[in-house]
Amino acid sequence: MYVCICNALKCSQFREAAQGGAQDVTSAFKACGAKPRCGRCFEEAASLIEQSLAPMEPMPHAIAAE
Template identity: 60%
Template structure:
């Protein structure tokens, strides 16, 4: 599933960044070599990061 249209980030990308230690959308995007743009995806990205953190 696409999380961020602006940066073409998929759910698996954000989850991978979270497993790598990213604790927020901004750090996840940075880990993936991208920068947040419009911010519409932040709430979904936060949910994914929280889910990955909880399951670790």
């Protein structure tokens, strides 16, 4: 899905930027080789970055049936 229409950036690109070290929207745009324009995408982009940077919760251990 497109997040930034001005630069045709998709959610996957923001996730990849975060996984590559981008800590905020500005650095994510830079990692994508783009510059922010209108700003309407900032909230969604920030949310995607935050989700990508959040530590994954450990999965509960399976309990064997008796």
